[in-house]
Amino acid sequence: MSSSFSGSSPSSPSSPSHPLTPYGWDADWEAAFSPYAAQGLLPGRVLRVDRGQCDVVTAEGVVRADTAFVTPHDPLRVVCTGDWAAVDPDGSPRYVRTYLPRRTAFVRSTSSKRSEGQILAANADHAIVAVSLAVELDLARVERFLALAWESGAQPVVVLTKADLVPDPATLAHLVQDVETAAPGVPVLPVSALSAQGLDALSAVVRGGTAVLLGQSGAGKSTLANALLGEDVMDVRATRDTDGKGRHTTTTRNLLLLPDGGVLIDTPGLRGVGLWDAGDGVGQVFAEIEELAAECRFHDCAHESEPGCAVRAALDAGQLPGRRLESYRKLLRENQRIAARTDARLRAELRKEWKRRGAQGRAAMEAKRGRLR
Numbered sequence: 001m002s003s004s005f006s007g008s009s010p011s012s013p014s015s016p017s018h019p020l021t022p023y024g025w026d027a028d029w030e031a032a033f034s035p036y037a038a039q040g041l042l043p044g045r046v047l048r049v050d051r052g053q054c055d056v057v058t059a060e061g062v063v064r065a066d067t068a069f070v071t072p073h074d075p076l077r078v079v080c081t082g083d084w085a086a087v088d089p090d091g092s093p094r095y096v097r098t099y100l101p102r103r104t105a106f107v108r109s110t111s112s113k114r115s116e117g118q119i120l121a122a123n124a125d126h127a128i129v130a131v132s133l134a135v136e137l138d139l140a141r142v143e144r145f146l147a148l149a150w151e152s153g154a155q156p157v158v159v160l161t162k163a164d165l166v167p168d169p170a171t172l173a174h175l176v177q178d179v180e181t182a183a184p185g186v187p188v189l190p191v192s193a194l195s196a197q198g199l200d201a202l203s204a205v206v207r208g209g210t211a212v213l214l215g216q217s218g219a220g221k222s223t224l225a226n227a228l229l230g231e232d233v234m235d236v237r238a239t240r241d242t243d244g245k246g247r248h249t250t251t252t253r254n255l256l257l258l259p260d261g262g263v264l265i266d267t268p269g270l271r272g273v274g275l276w277d278a279g280d281g282v283g284q285v286f287a288e289i290e291e292l293a294a295e296c297r298f299h300d301c302a303h304e305s306e307p308g309c310a311v312r313a314a315l316d317a318g319q320l321p322g323r324r325l326e327s328y329r330k331l332l333r334e335n336q337r338i339a340a341r342t343d344a345r346l347r348a349e350l351r352k353e354w355k356r357r358g359a360q361g362r363a364a365m366e367a368k369r370g371r372l373r
């Protein structure tokens with residue numbers, strides 16, 4: 001796959017043959033870019049960012065550009081892989097002048113006290129959550145990754161990898177069902193890079209835009225990326241890029257075109273993603289619990305001992321697995337802890353909340369003891 005485009009007159013940006021169409025360029029991006037086009041700037045997608053520079057694929061090929069104008073103090077506003085950038089048409093160095101508002105963003109909230117989080121990838125449409133079938137399913141972990149995915153704005157897809165290790169179709173169907181209960185609204189696809197099972201279905205999903213791969217180390221992400229990228233992987237990854245001075249350097253791209261269509265973003269940061277701020281995301285992973293909670297008598301019901309609690313009722317009726325509720329609580333708590341690190345006001349509120357919960361819990365315990373004894 002060539003990194004530069006032949007022909008010196010790129011077609012109109014709206015035509016389907018625009019050189020950036022395979023990278024996800026569409027009519028909405030074009031409309032958002034029009035003020036910059038009017039200034040003579042070039043649109044391009046950021047393939048990689050490093051040490052104050054980035055590689056941007058434009059209609060003229062891959063351009064190395066300086067990021068001095070897009071490295072503000074807020075680390076979430078720094079240009080990152082997947083951004084649509086406005087680049088100088090010429091000059092040495094060329095600069096990225098700005099980038100278009102993001103449709104989606106993956107953010108890592110770091111564990112350090114003073115940090116505000118870090119942007120990992122922009123404008124992904126799909127988040128592929130790789131879950132290995134070689135080890136026992138950990139649904140709580142799946143839910144964690146799903147929360148992170150929903151929070152980004154991308155549509156999650158769970159991929160159960162190494163399906164060749166589960167040859168019995170009935171067993172595989174059960175595993176898929178188990179994961180589906182933890183993933184409302186999310187497709188669950190069993191795949192095997194070894195037997196190629198399910199790869200067509202996955203290709204069909206990722207063809208529709210930009211995908212990122214998430215999942216635990218060992219889940220099979222690299223193998224899956226290679227399977228999606230096909231045999232050209234080494235050619236695709238090693239980009240010969242011209243820096244305008246006639247020198248050629250080989251770099252690694254973090255954003256890759258897939259041979260069957262679509263784009264894959266694979267950055268080291270995303271691979272190690274662990275902590276996150278997934279406020280709304282948690283709600284989407286546990287949509288059925290949030291729906292039940294809307295039926296609770298009290299709008300701030302903690303689903304513990306409050307009267308008229310629809311969540312407890314569903315639990316008692318066997319309609320809601322206890323594991324789901326526990327997992328939901330755990331993720332909410334964890335999420336609040338992370339958020340509290342950077343927000344003193346929220347921390348003060350949490351302390352009040354803990355006091356209230358503590359008092360409530362003690363009252364509930366006493367009531368229970370009274371009932372039991």
Ligand code: GDP
Pocket residue numbers: 130161162163164165191192193194195215216217218219220221222223224
């Ligand atoms: P990553 O850490 O998520 O990138 O995982 P890797 O892609 O490195 O895979 C971890 C291990 O799982 C490696 O030993 C792979 O050979 C193995 N593996 C990956 N995909 C498959 C598969 O489809 N079938 C089987 N049986 N093993 C696989």
Ligand code: ZN
Pocket residue numbers: 293296297301302303304306308309310311312
């Ligand atoms: Zn309730």
